[in-house]
Amino acid sequence: MSAAIQTHGLTRRFGRRLAVDAVSMTVPERAVYGFLGRNGAGKTTTLKMVLGLIRPSGGVARVCGVGVARDRIGAARQVGALLEAHGFYVNLTGRENLALTATLLGAPAGEIDRVLEVVEMRREAARRVSDYSLGMRQRLGLARAMLGAPPVLVLDEPTNGLDPDGIADMRRFLRSLPERTGATVLLSSHLLGEIEQTATHIGIVSQGRLVLEGELTRLKADLAPEIALRTSDNRRAALLLRDHHLAPTQVGEDLWARLRPGDDVDRAAAALNQALVQAGLSVFAIGARDPSLEDIYRRVAAPVPAPAQRRPEIA
Numbered sequence: 261m262s263a264a265i266q267t268h269g270l271t272r273r274f275g276r277r278l279a280v281d282a283v284s285m286t287v288p289e290r291a292v293y294g295f296l297g298r299n300g301a302g303k304t305t306t307l308k309m310v311l312g313l314i315r316p317s318g319g320v321a322r323v324c325g326v327g328v329a330r331d332r333i334g335a336a337r338q339v340g341a342l343l344e345a346h347g348f349y350v351n352l353t354g355r356e357n358l359a360l361t362a363t364l365l366g367a368p369a370g371e372i373d374r375v376l377e378v379v380e381m382r383r384e385a386a387r388r389v390s391d392y393s394l395g396m397r398q399r400l401g402l403a404r405a406m407l408g409a410p411p412v413l414v415l416d417e418p419t420n421g422l423d424p425d426g427i428a429d430m431r432r433f434l435r436s437l438p439e440r441t442g443a444t445v446l447l448s449s450h451l452l453g454e455i456e457q458t459a460t461h462i463g464i465v466s467q468g469r470l471v472l473e474g475e476l477t478r479l480k481a482d483l484a485p486e487i488a489l490r491t492s493d494n495r496r497a498a499l500l501l502r503d504h505h506l507a508p509t510q511v512g513e514d515l516w517a518r519l520r521p522g523d524d525v526d527r528a529a530a531a532l533n534q535a536l537v538q539a540g541l542s543v544f545a546i547g548a549r550d551p552s553l554e555d556i557y558r559r560v561a562a563p564v565p566a567p568a569q570r571r572p573e574i575a
Contacts, residue, residue: 264289264412264444269319272305279305281468287446290438294459295448302468303448307414311341340405341414348389354400355385367408375403395426416448431458456553466561483551484519487529492542
Protein backbone atom coordinates (compact mmCIF):
# COMPACT_ATOMS: atom_id res chain seq x y z
CA MET A 261 0.00 0.00 0.00
CA SER A 262 1.37 3.43 -0.97
CA ALA A 263 1.95 6.14 1.62
CA ALA A 264 -0.11 9.32 1.55
CA ILE A 265 2.08 10.91 4.24
CA GLN A 266 5.56 9.82 5.20
CA THR A 267 8.10 11.37 7.56
CA HIS A 268 11.69 10.39 8.33
CA GLY A 269 13.40 11.62 11.49
CA LEU A 270 11.12 14.65 11.73
CA THR A 271 12.40 16.81 14.58
CA ARG A 272 11.52 20.20 16.02
CA ARG A 273 13.20 22.16 18.80
CA PHE A 274 11.96 25.32 20.45
CA GLY A 275 15.10 26.65 22.08
CA ARG A 276 16.30 23.91 24.38
CA ARG A 277 12.96 22.10 24.41
CA LEU A 278 12.69 19.10 22.10
CA ALA A 279 9.03 19.11 21.03
CA VAL A 280 9.22 16.45 18.29
CA ASP A 281 11.95 13.85 18.44
CA ALA A 282 12.86 12.04 15.19
CA VAL A 283 9.33 10.99 14.23
CA SER A 284 9.18 8.53 11.31
CA MET A 285 5.57 7.78 10.45
CA THR A 286 3.72 6.29 7.48
CA VAL A 287 0.07 7.05 6.73
CA PRO A 288 -1.27 4.60 4.10
CA GLU A 289 -3.47 5.83 1.28
CA ARG A 290 -7.23 5.76 1.98
CA ALA A 291 -6.64 5.12 5.68
CA VAL A 292 -8.16 6.92 8.64
CA TYR A 293 -5.00 7.32 10.69
CA GLY A 294 -5.50 8.19 14.35
CA PHE A 295 -2.58 10.23 15.66
CA LEU A 296 -2.76 9.79 19.43
CA GLY A 297 -1.09 11.34 22.41
CA ARG A 298 -1.77 13.38 25.50
CA ASN A 299 -1.92 17.17 25.26
CA GLY A 300 1.59 18.49 24.75
CA ALA A 301 2.94 15.22 23.34
CA GLY A 302 3.93 16.85 20.04
CA LYS A 303 0.94 16.01 17.84
CA THR A 304 0.07 19.51 16.66
CA THR A 305 3.71 20.46 16.09
CA THR A 306 4.15 17.36 13.93
CA LEU A 307 1.05 18.23 11.91
CA LYS A 308 2.26 21.80 11.35
CA MET A 309 5.55 20.48 9.96
CA VAL A 310 3.67 18.10 7.66
CA LEU A 311 1.57 21.05 6.48
CA GLY A 312 4.61 23.25 5.96
CA LEU A 313 3.44 25.78 8.56
CA ILE A 314 6.64 25.51 10.56
CA ARG A 315 10.09 24.34 9.50
CA PRO A 316 11.54 21.20 11.06
CA SER A 317 14.84 21.34 12.92
CA GLY A 318 15.69 18.07 11.19
CA GLY A 319 14.23 15.28 9.09
CA VAL A 320 11.85 15.34 6.14
CA ALA A 321 8.13 15.08 5.45
CA ARG A 322 6.46 14.02 2.20
CA VAL A 323 2.83 14.30 1.16
CA CYS A 324 1.82 12.10 -1.77
CA GLY A 325 5.51 11.84 -2.61
CA VAL A 326 6.07 15.62 -2.63
CA GLY A 327 8.76 16.85 -0.24
CA VAL A 328 7.33 19.56 2.02
CA ALA A 329 10.66 21.36 2.45
CA ARG A 330 11.56 21.28 -1.26
CA ASP A 331 8.14 22.14 -2.65
CA ARG A 332 5.95 23.58 0.08
CA ILE A 333 3.30 24.86 -2.34
CA GLY A 334 3.18 21.59 -4.27
CA ALA A 335 2.82 19.62 -1.03
CA ALA A 336 0.16 22.04 0.25
CA ARG A 337 -1.96 21.38 -2.86
CA GLN A 338 -2.21 17.75 -1.80
CA VAL A 339 -3.68 18.58 1.60
CA GLY A 340 -6.85 20.02 3.05
CA ALA A 341 -6.49 20.92 6.72
CA LEU A 342 -8.80 21.64 9.62
CA LEU A 343 -6.95 22.97 12.63
CA GLU A 344 -8.53 24.29 15.80
CA ALA A 345 -8.97 27.88 14.57
CA HIS A 346 -11.68 28.11 11.91
CA GLY A 347 -11.20 31.71 10.79
CA PHE A 348 -14.64 32.15 9.26
CA TYR A 349 -16.28 35.46 8.43
CA VAL A 350 -19.25 35.09 10.75
CA ASN A 351 -21.28 37.85 9.06
CA LEU A 352 -21.19 35.87 5.79
CA THR A 353 -23.10 32.72 4.96
CA GLY A 354 -21.49 29.32 4.85
CA ARG A 355 -21.65 29.33 1.06
CA GLU A 356 -20.07 32.78 0.86
CA ASN A 357 -17.21 31.67 3.10
CA LEU A 358 -16.60 28.67 0.87
CA ALA A 359 -16.77 30.86 -2.24
CA LEU A 360 -13.91 33.01 -0.91
CA THR A 361 -11.71 29.95 -0.40
CA ALA A 362 -12.72 28.47 -3.76
CA THR A 363 -11.66 31.72 -5.46
CA LEU A 364 -8.27 31.65 -3.76
CA LEU A 365 -7.77 28.03 -4.81
CA GLY A 366 -9.03 28.60 -8.33
CA ALA A 367 -11.61 25.86 -7.76
CA PRO A 368 -14.70 25.76 -9.99
CA ALA A 369 -18.02 26.95 -8.57
CA GLY A 370 -19.38 23.41 -8.69
CA GLU A 371 -16.88 22.43 -6.01
CA ILE A 372 -18.91 24.32 -3.41
CA ASP A 373 -22.03 22.26 -4.03
CA ARG A 374 -19.97 19.06 -4.03
CA VAL A 375 -18.39 19.62 -0.62
CA LEU A 376 -21.63 20.88 0.88
CA GLU A 377 -23.25 17.64 -0.26
CA VAL A 378 -20.46 15.57 1.29
CA VAL A 379 -20.81 17.27 4.69
CA GLU A 380 -24.62 17.32 4.40
CA MET A 381 -24.97 21.09 4.74
CA ARG A 382 -26.63 22.25 1.54
CA ARG A 383 -29.68 23.57 3.38
CA GLU A 384 -27.67 25.37 6.05
CA ALA A 385 -25.26 26.95 3.56
CA ALA A 386 -27.51 29.99 3.08
CA ARG A 387 -27.41 30.87 6.79
CA ARG A 388 -24.86 33.22 8.35
CA VAL A 389 -22.04 31.47 10.17
CA SER A 390 -22.87 33.51 13.28
CA ASP A 391 -26.04 31.39 13.54
CA TYR A 392 -24.18 28.07 13.28
CA SER A 393 -23.74 25.64 16.13
CA LEU A 394 -20.22 24.42 16.89
CA GLY A 395 -20.96 21.17 15.11
CA MET A 396 -22.06 23.04 11.98
CA ARG A 397 -18.90 25.14 12.05
CA GLN A 398 -16.82 21.97 12.27
CA ARG A 399 -18.64 20.59 9.23
CA LEU A 400 -18.14 23.84 7.35
CA GLY A 401 -14.45 23.66 8.22
CA LEU A 402 -14.33 20.15 6.76
CA ALA A 403 -16.10 21.35 3.64
CA ARG A 404 -13.53 24.10 3.22
CA ALA A 405 -10.70 21.59 3.72
CA MET A 406 -12.15 19.40 0.96
CA LEU A 407 -12.41 22.15 -1.66
CA GLY A 408 -10.39 21.15 -4.70
CA ALA A 409 -10.63 17.45 -3.73
CA PRO A 410 -7.22 17.14 -2.02
CA PRO A 411 -6.14 13.51 -1.62
CA VAL A 412 -5.17 14.05 2.03
CA LEU A 413 -7.10 15.62 4.90
CA VAL A 414 -5.33 16.61 8.12
CA LEU A 415 -7.72 17.23 11.01
CA ASP A 416 -6.64 18.36 14.46
CA GLU A 417 -9.15 17.51 17.23
CA PRO A 418 -12.24 17.76 14.97
CA THR A 419 -14.61 16.73 17.80
CA ASN A 420 -13.40 19.40 20.24
CA GLY A 421 -16.33 21.03 22.03
CA LEU A 422 -19.02 18.94 20.34
CA ASP A 423 -21.94 17.46 22.28
CA PRO A 424 -22.48 13.66 22.24
CA ASP A 425 -24.74 13.79 19.20
CA GLY A 426 -22.26 16.00 17.35
CA ILE A 427 -19.40 13.65 18.21
CA ALA A 428 -21.35 10.63 16.93
CA ASP A 429 -22.20 12.44 13.68
CA MET A 430 -18.58 13.51 13.18
CA ARG A 431 -17.35 9.97 13.86
CA ARG A 432 -19.72 8.51 11.28
CA PHE A 433 -18.74 11.16 8.77
CA LEU A 434 -14.99 10.66 9.18
CA ARG A 435 -15.25 6.87 8.88
CA SER A 436 -17.08 7.25 5.58
CA LEU A 437 -14.68 9.73 3.94
CA PRO A 438 -12.17 7.31 2.33
CA GLU A 439 -14.95 5.34 0.64
CA ARG A 440 -17.01 8.40 -0.34
CA THR A 441 -14.19 10.63 -1.56
CA GLY A 442 -11.07 8.48 -1.83
CA ALA A 443 -9.31 10.76 0.67
CA THR A 444 -6.78 9.75 3.28
CA VAL A 445 -7.54 11.16 6.73
CA LEU A 446 -4.90 11.98 9.34
CA LEU A 447 -6.87 12.55 12.51
CA SER A 448 -5.15 13.96 15.60
CA SER A 449 -6.78 13.46 18.97
CA HIS A 450 -6.22 12.62 22.63
CA LEU A 451 -9.59 10.83 22.94
CA LEU A 452 -8.99 7.08 22.85
CA GLY A 453 -12.64 6.08 22.53
CA GLU A 454 -13.25 8.26 19.49
CA ILE A 455 -10.12 7.10 17.70
CA GLU A 456 -10.94 3.45 18.41
CA GLN A 457 -14.35 3.82 16.75
CA THR A 458 -13.05 5.82 13.79
CA ALA A 459 -9.49 4.91 12.79
CA THR A 460 -8.17 2.04 10.70
CA HIS A 461 -4.54 2.76 11.66
CA ILE A 462 -2.96 4.48 14.63
CA GLY A 463 0.27 6.19 15.61
CA ILE A 464 0.99 6.93 19.26
CA VAL A 465 3.30 9.76 20.23
CA SER A 466 4.66 10.23 23.73
CA GLN A 467 7.03 13.00 24.80
CA GLY A 468 7.67 13.91 21.20
CA ARG A 469 8.52 10.37 20.03
CA LEU A 470 6.46 7.99 17.92
CA VAL A 471 6.31 4.93 20.17
CA LEU A 472 3.91 2.71 18.19
CA GLU A 473 2.35 2.62 14.74
CA GLY A 474 0.29 0.13 12.79
CA GLU A 475 -3.09 -1.17 11.68
CA LEU A 476 -5.44 -1.11 14.65
CA THR A 477 -6.93 -4.58 14.15
CA ARG A 478 -3.46 -6.14 13.95
CA LEU A 479 -2.23 -4.30 17.03
CA LYS A 480 -5.25 -5.58 18.94
CA ALA A 481 -4.65 -9.11 17.68
CA ASP A 482 -1.12 -8.98 19.09
CA LEU A 483 -2.56 -8.60 22.59
CA ALA A 484 -4.03 -11.56 24.45
CA PRO A 485 -7.68 -11.15 25.52
CA GLU A 486 -8.77 -10.65 29.11
CA ILE A 487 -11.34 -12.37 31.26
CA ALA A 488 -13.65 -10.04 33.15
CA LEU A 489 -15.42 -11.42 36.21
CA ARG A 490 -17.44 -10.40 39.25
CA THR A 491 -17.77 -12.52 42.37
CA SER A 492 -19.12 -12.43 45.89
CA ASP A 493 -15.60 -11.74 47.20
CA ASN A 494 -13.27 -10.16 44.66
CA ARG A 495 -10.35 -10.05 47.06
CA ARG A 496 -10.37 -13.81 47.52
CA ALA A 497 -10.96 -14.23 43.80
CA ALA A 498 -7.89 -12.10 43.10
CA LEU A 499 -5.74 -14.43 45.24
CA LEU A 500 -7.06 -17.42 43.33
CA LEU A 501 -6.28 -15.72 40.02
CA ARG A 502 -2.72 -15.18 41.20
CA ASP A 503 -2.49 -18.89 41.95
CA HIS A 504 -3.32 -19.39 38.25
CA HIS A 505 -0.46 -16.99 37.33
CA LEU A 506 -2.88 -14.25 36.26
CA ALA A 507 -2.37 -10.73 37.63
CA PRO A 508 -5.82 -9.21 38.25
CA THR A 509 -6.78 -5.57 38.01
CA GLN A 510 -9.93 -4.16 39.60
CA VAL A 511 -12.18 -2.07 37.33
CA GLY A 512 -15.23 -0.83 39.17
CA GLU A 513 -16.89 -3.95 40.61
CA ASP A 514 -15.09 -6.30 38.20
CA LEU A 515 -11.75 -8.04 38.02
CA TRP A 516 -9.87 -8.14 34.74
CA ALA A 517 -7.18 -10.74 34.15
CA ARG A 518 -5.15 -10.91 30.95
CA LEU A 519 -4.52 -14.37 29.57
CA ARG A 520 -1.29 -15.64 28.09
CA PRO A 521 -0.86 -15.44 24.28
CA GLY A 522 -2.34 -18.53 22.69
CA ASP A 523 -4.63 -19.40 25.62
CA ASP A 524 -8.09 -20.64 24.70
CA VAL A 525 -10.45 -18.01 26.13
CA ASP A 526 -13.48 -20.29 26.58
CA ARG A 527 -11.48 -23.04 28.26
CA ALA A 528 -9.72 -20.55 30.51
CA ALA A 529 -13.02 -18.95 31.56
CA ALA A 530 -14.57 -22.34 32.26
CA ALA A 531 -11.57 -23.45 34.34
CA LEU A 532 -11.56 -20.22 36.34
CA ASN A 533 -15.30 -20.43 36.91
CA GLN A 534 -14.94 -23.98 38.23
CA ALA A 535 -12.04 -23.03 40.50
CA LEU A 536 -13.93 -20.05 41.92
CA VAL A 537 -17.04 -22.11 42.66
CA GLN A 538 -14.96 -24.87 44.27
CA ALA A 539 -13.40 -22.17 46.49
CA GLY A 540 -16.88 -21.32 47.74
CA LEU A 541 -17.32 -18.09 45.77
CA SER A 542 -20.44 -17.07 43.91
CA VAL A 543 -19.66 -16.01 40.33
CA PHE A 544 -22.06 -13.27 39.27
CA ALA A 545 -20.50 -12.65 35.84
CA ILE A 546 -17.62 -14.01 33.79
CA GLY A 547 -16.67 -13.59 30.14
CA ALA A 548 -14.00 -12.68 27.63
CA ARG A 549 -13.03 -9.07 27.03
CA ASP A 550 -11.29 -8.26 23.75
CA PRO A 551 -8.21 -6.00 23.79
CA SER A 552 -8.96 -2.30 23.40
CA LEU A 553 -7.06 0.72 22.17
CA GLU A 554 -6.66 1.75 25.81
CA ASP A 555 -4.82 -1.52 26.47
CA ILE A 556 -2.50 -0.82 23.53
CA TYR A 557 -1.91 2.74 24.71
CA ARG A 558 -1.12 1.68 28.26
CA ARG A 559 1.65 -0.58 27.03
CA VAL A 560 3.58 2.17 25.29
CA ALA A 561 2.62 5.52 26.82
CA ALA A 562 1.48 6.87 30.18
CA PRO A 563 -0.58 8.39 31.59
CA VAL A 564 -3.67 7.52 29.58
CA PRO A 565 -4.95 10.64 27.76
CA ALA A 566 -8.54 10.04 28.79
CA PRO A 567 -10.37 9.47 32.09
CA ALA A 568 -8.89 6.21 33.36
CA GLN A 569 -11.24 3.46 34.47
CA ARG A 570 -8.69 1.12 35.96
CA ARG A 571 -7.68 1.15 39.59
CA PRO A 572 -4.24 0.11 40.83
CA GLU A 573 -3.54 -3.60 40.79
CA ILE A 574 -4.95 -5.38 43.80
CA ALA A 575 -2.46 -5.87 46.63
